[in-house]
Amino acid sequence: MSTISVPAGTAPATTHPASTKKATNKAGKRRLPLLPALIFVIAVTQIPFLLTIYYSFQSWNLVRPGSFHFVGFQNYADVFTDSTFLGALLNTVVLTVVCVFLSLLLGLGLAILLDRKFVGRGFVRTLLITPFLILPAAGALLWKTTMFDPTYGLLHFVFGTDVDWLSQFPLAAVMAQIIWQWTPFMMLLTLAGLQSQPKDVLEAASVDGAGRWRTFVSITLPHLSRFLQLATLLGAIYIVNSFDAIFLMTQGGPGTASTNLPFYIYQRAFEGFDIGQSSAMGVVVVIITMIVATFALRLMFRAFSVDGGTK
Amino acid sequence: MTTAVSEVSGVSGRKRRYGAGSLTVVTWIVAILFVFPLLWMILTAFKQESDAYTDPPKLFFSPTFDQISGVLKGGFLPYLANSAFVTVVSTLLVLLLGIPAAYALSLAPVKKTKNALSFFLSTKMLPIVAAIIPLYVISQNTNLLDTVWALIILYTSMNLPLAIWMMRSFFLEVPGEMIEAAHIDGANLPTLLRKIIMPVVAPGVAATALICVIFSWTEFFYAVNLTAARAGTVPVFLVGFITSEGLYWAQLSAAALLASLPVMIVGWFAQNHLVRGLSMGAVK
Numbered sequence: 001m002s003t004i005s006v007p008a009g010t011a012p013a014t015t016h017p018a019s020t021k022k023a024t025n026k027a028g029k030r031r032l033p034l035l036p037a038l039i040f041v042i043a044v045t046q047i048p049f050l051l052t053i054y055y056s057f058q059s060w061n062l063v064r065p066g067s068f069h070f071v072g073f074q075n076y077a078d079v080f081t082d083s084t085f086l087g088a089l090l091n092t093v094v095l096t097v098v099c100v101f102l103s104l105l106l107g108l109g110l111a112i113l114l115d116r117k118f119v120g121r122g123f124v125r126t127l128l129i130t131p132f133l134i135l136p137a138a139g140a141l142l143w144k145t146t147m148f149d150p151t152y153g154l155l156h157f158v159f160g161t162d163v164d165w166l167s168q169f170p171l172a173a174v175m176a177q178i179i180w181q182w183t184p185f186m187m188l189l190t191l192a193g194l195q196s197q198p199k200d201v202l203e204a205a206s207v208d209g210a211g212r213w214r215t216f217v218s219i220t221l222p223h224l225s226r227f228l229q230l231a232t233l234l235g236a237i238y239i240v241n242s243f244d245a246i247f248l249m250t251q252g253g254p255g256t257a258s259t260n261l262p263f264y265i266y267q268r269a270f271e272g273f274d275i276g277q278s279s280a281m282g283v284v285v286v287i288i289t290m291i292v293a294t295f296a297l298r299l300m301f302r303a304f305s306v307d308g309g310t311k
Numbered sequence: 312m313t314t315a316v317s318e319v320s321g322v323s324g325r326k327r328r329y330g331a332g333s334l335t336v337v338t339w340i341v342a343i344l345f346v347f348p349l350l351w352m353i354l355t356a357f358k359q360e361s362d363a364y365t366d367p368p369k370l371f372f373s374p375t376f377d378q379i380s381g382v383l384k385g386g387f388l389p390y391l392a393n394s395a396f397v398t399v400v401s402t403l404l405v406l407l408l409g410i411p412a413a414y415a416l417s418l419a420p421v422k423k424t425k426n427a428l429s430f431f432l433s434t435k436m437l438p439i440v441a442a443i444i445p446l447y448v449i450s451q452n453t454n455l456l457d458t459v460w461a462l463i464i465l466y467t468s469m470n471l472p473l474a475i476w477m478m479r480s481f482f483l484e485v486p487g488e489m490i491e492a493a494h495i496d497g498a499n500l501p502t503l504l505r506k507i508i509m510p511v512v513a514p515g516v517a518a519t520a521l522i523c524v525i526f527s528w529t530e531f532f533y534a535v536n537l538t539a540a541r542a543g544t545v546p547v548f549l550v551g552f553i554t555s556e557g558l559y560w561a562q563l564s565a566a567a568l569l570a571s572l573p574v575m576i577v578g579w580f581a582q583n584h585l586v587r588g589l590s591m592g593a594v595k
Contacts, residue, residue, distance in 0.1 A: 031421045033411030033500065037471055038427065040408055044468035045434045051445035110341070118335040124342045126579050130349055133578040135529045137546040138567035141553070142352050145560050152366050152560075154351065180348070185589070192590035227590065234473075234589075237435050244531040244546070248553060262532070265440040270536065275444055282441030293436040 049286070055279035062273035075280035084256050085281060088264040089288075095175055095242060095260055100235045103179045104228065107186025114187070115194040125191075132184035140248040143177040148249075170250045170258035177245050182238075186231050193227030194220070233296050240289070261285050355564035363561035378565035387569065390548040395573075397459050397544060398527040401466035405474045405523050406516065408467070413478035414504065418490055428479070431472035439469075439532055450537055457541045465533050470523040477522070480591040481515025482508065518588030521581050528574045545570040 059071040079085050114125055131139065147154050150164040165173045197220065205215045243262045246252055252259035252267065259267075265285070268278035343350070355363050357374040416424050446465070447456070455461040485508055493503050509516075531546045538547055549570055552563045578585060 030415060030419050032415075033419075034415035034421055034427065037408040037412035037475060038430075041431065041434055041468050041471055044464060045437060045442065048442035048445035048449065049437060051448070052441055055444060110345070113334075113338040113341065116331075116334075118331070118338065120339065124338060126582065127342050127346045129578065129582060129585070130346055130575060133525065133575045134349065134571035135531075135546055135549065135567070135574075137529075137531050137549045138352075138571050139348075141549060141563060142348055142567055145563060146351055146355060146368075147348055152364055152368070154348075154368060157367050180345075183345070188586050189589050192586045196590075230591065241439055241532070243440075247531075247535070248550070262438060262440040266443070266532075266536075269444050279444055282438070282444070285438050286441045289436050289438055290433075293433060296436075 052279045052282050055275050056283045058276045058279075060275040062275060071276065075276045076284070078277060079280050079284055084259065084264065085261075087256055088259045088261045091171060091258065092240065092260040092262075095171065095178070096236055096240050099175055099178045099182065099239050099242075100232055102175075103182040103235065104186045104190075104231055106179065106183045107188075107231070108190045108224075108228075110183065110187045111191040111194055114191055128187060129184045131181055132188070136181055136244040137248060139181050140177055140245045143173075143180070144249045148173055166250055167254050170254060174242075174245045174249055174258050177249065178239060178242055181245075182235055186235060189227050189231040189234075190224060193224045197223050236296070352564045352567055355561055356568045358561045358564075360559060360561045363564070378561045379569065381562060382566045382569055387548060387566065390543050390545050391569075391573075393459055393538075393542055394528060394544040397462045397466060398524055400459075401463045401470070401527050402520050402523045404463065404467040405470050406520060409471055409474040409478055409519070410504070410516065411500075412471075412475050413482050414500075414508065416475065417479045417482035418485060418487075418508070428476065431475050434468070435472050443532070443536055446533075447536060456537060457539045457543075459538075459542045461537050462530075462533060462542065462544065465537075466523075466527045466530060469530070469533075470526055474519045474523055477519045477588055477591055478512065478516060481512045481519075484515075485511045514584065515587065517581075518584040521577065521584050522588045524577065525574055 056075055057070060057072060058068055059074065060068045110128055114121065114128070144166065145153070148165040150156055150162050153165075155165065156162065163169075201219060202215065205219055210218070241262055242260060243266065246258055246260060246263045247266075250258045252263045256264075261281070265278045265281050268274050268281065272278070351368075354370075356378055357376070358369070358372050359375055359377065362369050362372040415421050416427060421427070446461075450456040450461045455464075489507050490503065493507050498506070529546070530544075534544045534547050535550060538544065549563075549566060552559065552566065
């Protein structure tokens with residue numbers, strides 16, 4: 001099977017002519033295997049989130065005992081007038097879009113290089129996936145020190161400048177690390193797509209005299225589009241939540257130059273002890289994410305034709 | 312450094328096109344440049360501190376195991392044990408909960424499969440920071456703060472949605488006739504799973520487990536906020552190096568290398584599983 005689309009008709013026909021009572025029993029029985037996972041995920045993800053919503057309507061600062069009281073939408077009003085929040089929102093969007101796009105592009109480039117037989121191909125692939133396997137925390141500390149250090153860093157040595165990357169270009173430096181971390185992931189997915197191309201179609205194209213570029217644009221890219229969508233969606237889910245790199249490399253600084261939403265909410269909660277405020281921010285972020293995710297999910301379902309497996 | 316690759320590398324039997332040789336050279340150069348930070352980390356892990364912190368950077372030095380053994384003696388092992396325990400237990404839990412769920416969403420589809428699938432995926436879209444405060448409060452009230460169990464529960468729910476999506480796509484490859492035949496023979500669900508489905512989906516399940524292992528091992532946010540000295544995992548150990556303002560590069564590199572090594576080795580050996588899992592079974 002070389003396509004993602006689920007073949008229709010894999011569902012066993014289990015509709016026996018039976019009494020309605022038997023049918024509902026059957027439906028209940030069928031749902032049974034799904035329930036443990038469903039209940040577990042609902043409990044662990046939804047209960048905390050509901051509590052977050054509850055906290056977001058309270059004024060609650062841990063440093064001021066007895067400060068817990070209902071304030072209505074005050075926290076939300078504060079969020080939207082908080083320039084740091086808006087800056088963090090912008091940083092989050094920039095970071096996510098740029099990192100997903102560039103790591104996808106780099107990943108595609110590397111995948112194309114790997115999509116041919118050559119000496120040491122297996123070894124090169126092993127090398128290239130390794131940044132995805134190391135701890136992001138390790139990667140972040142590594143870049144902060146051996147790469148970006150203005151005096152002893154490798155970048156200083158290569159470019160001969162004394163630029164202090166982390167204080168002069170903090171967001172770009174963080175993005176560079178995240179792109180490096182995620183490119184192998186994108187490469188693996190696009191390589192899987194490239195290698196699942198039907199060979200006969202490619203051969204037919206070259207017989208018909210289509211050049212490499214023409215073949216790539218007309219045959220390879222359409223075939224890859226599902227893989228690219230999947231890579232974009234999965235990459236975005238993780239990159240939106242980027243925290244390690246910012247926490248370890250810049251602490252959101254200098255000032256708030258490289259603060260993204262996860263880091264800012266963390267700061268307000270664990271350093272400012274302002275539970276009400278950070279909860280309200282959390283809720284706003286969830287609402288924004290949900291709006292974006294609705295579109296993304298729609299894409300995903302189109303790409304994977306979920307309906308195919310269920311009739 | 313040894314690698315395990317299942318494919319035969321080498322020059323293809325076809326007539327080599329002009330330029331293939333130079334393209335190979337380009338590929339090698341690009342790959343080495345790309346992973347250079349990592350290669351540098353490995354080198355630095357075997358340096359003395361005085362060799363690690365120089366301008367220009369030193370490529371040649373007399374290697375030493377001082378840093379590695381220093382990290383191992385410096386309280387790293389408890390963190391490693393925590394990481395291993397959390398990763399293994401939560402991955403097993405994901406499989407235990409995920410396999411029946413994937414079955415229910417593929418081979419014996421319940422009504423509203425699409426809704427269930429989108430719900431699972433939508434939980435991945437919830438920014439984790441939005442739940443961290445209640446999670447902290449709940450962990451504190453249930454005495455789970457700074458225990459491995461808090462992380463196990465959270466990592467399981469973190470990986471379960473993706474695992475169900477992946478395993479479902481592998482389950483859909485099981486031939487329907489086989490299942491029907493088993494149904495006619497009156498096989499119950501556990502038997503059906505064990506005898507018919509599992510042999511077919513085993514590689515896919517292995518691929519899914521591998522991805523859960525990678526994400527659990529490298530998880531940072533929950534670990535930093537919900538654990539400390541007692542239940543800290545490997546990333547928490549690394550945070551200890553921030554305070555020492557980069558003056559211990561060799562030691563940091565050794566710690567980073569040791570912290571990443573288990574997953575690195577597993578990932579190298581199971582590359583093809585990784586590709587299969589990530590591409591949701593689209594590629595054999």
